Amino acid sequence: MRHPGATYNIGSMTDGIVQRIERFPFTRGAVLVERRNRGYSLYHAASGAPVARLRPNANDDRVEVLYWSLGKQRWSPTGPFGRAVLPLDDALRFIASEDIFWVLI
Secondary structure, eight states: OOOTTTTOOTTTOOOOHHHHHHHSTTTTOOEEEEEEEEEEEEEEETTTOOOEEEEEEESSEEEEEEEEEEETTTTEESHHHTTOEEEEEHHHHHHOGGGGGGGTT
């Protein structure tokens, strides 16, 4: 399953965030990264299923972490109070460890 309208041509990107995401060792499988609309969408490389979306904070290394809501058919906030905003490395560890991001795989 692929997210409608997604493009997966990332070979020419030199974006530092894309490179950091691509280098992260996700244990549930490799991800493809797409930069789109002020953020980064992560898709499972083998299935094309949406995994997570990261929206950078303009002032620092933190990102808001979103998951693909099957019921709403859109990216939705994570976290106990509606939003999870974390440093990028912590966000990637959070995505790697939480089942909510890998349900569609």
